[in-house]
Amino acid sequence: MTMLPCLVILAGGQSTRMGTDKAIVALKGQRLVDILIDRFASKASPILLSARQDYGTGLDIIRDNPVYPDGPVGGIFSIAAGLQDRNPSVASFVTVPVDAPYAPIDLVERLSADGGCAVAQDEQRMHPTFAYWRCDTINRLRTNHVPGERAPSLQWLAKKSNAKTVAWKDSSLFANINRPQDLAAAEDHKNRHLREAPVYLFAKPP
Template sequence: MNRSSITGVILAGGRSSRMGEDKGLVEVKGQPLFEIIADRLSPQVGNILISCNQNADRYGKKFQTVPDLTQDFSGPLAGMLAALTVSQTEWMLFVPCDVPGFPINLAETFLSELAGRQALYARDPEREHPTLCLLNRNLIPALKSYLENGDRKLMIFFHNVGAKSVMFNHAADFSNLNYPQDVLRWQSESQ
């Protein structure tokens, strides 16, 4: 499978309440976070979508935007479902808008571990990172019924569908920028 058969999705659909503003639009070194993520994601995929529930005009200048099917900010699974339903490809690679240092070999590593799975997600030696994942469109019915039941927990859904965790050795690659001070720290460390 080559990169053109994978659609990349940047998850930017949350409320960003800890950051105080839309995380994907936070400026880092003069560039919004979502563009930094897109630059890193682009060599790994054929096309990029932005899952967002606000500021679609700003995100949509360069990318197709996809709002959640329900506007209740019900978490990453809602964004994943919305993106899967519009995807032109069988596979989608998801990354959140607040992890700018994610591995440049994310797609390649997932593909090497595929072995008949419909879902794979990242982990490092310290913890799991389920919002960095590769999902197949065949998961749409299972995901739809899971959300319709009122369930929201990503790891429970992944357990239900037999998702495989894939080890990445550098925990620093998965640093989340949740607060303004996280952005400042990441900027100074990535000089």
């Protein structure tokens, strides 16, 4: 039986621009965290949260370790170290941000296909929060990072890990809901695609 990749939903941000925790913001009556759990339930196992709480999902959480750099890279360092401590058999993981309800349905499969670190991109730019990271690579980079140095970026991490890019044509699949107006736009986006092209965004009905 083929093992499914591990997926970690990134939900540890401050949500400053939204004004409330983005994980519990509802899109069409469903919380963003639940949208992603449902979306990838058949694509990944286990699914974990990089967060301070589990939002009532029952999923295991990995909190940011304060000894690591602030920001997204510290979160990735914490995940790789946490997985190594909890379950050494998990050698890699895919990440997706909690505020991305239209993340590509084939994200996990395509990013993990070759077994090396990989980052999603569209025709305009790279999206390093949508990525596949090898624990051994990240733990090596973490060990070599000097505590107290300026927090590096995810672009830095992708470069240092020799991550390849995996391309999708539709940039809207990587849209983030950062502000209340983004939520309104996402509601319209969902309505439009449900009317015009449901197969493009969602799994085919049985």
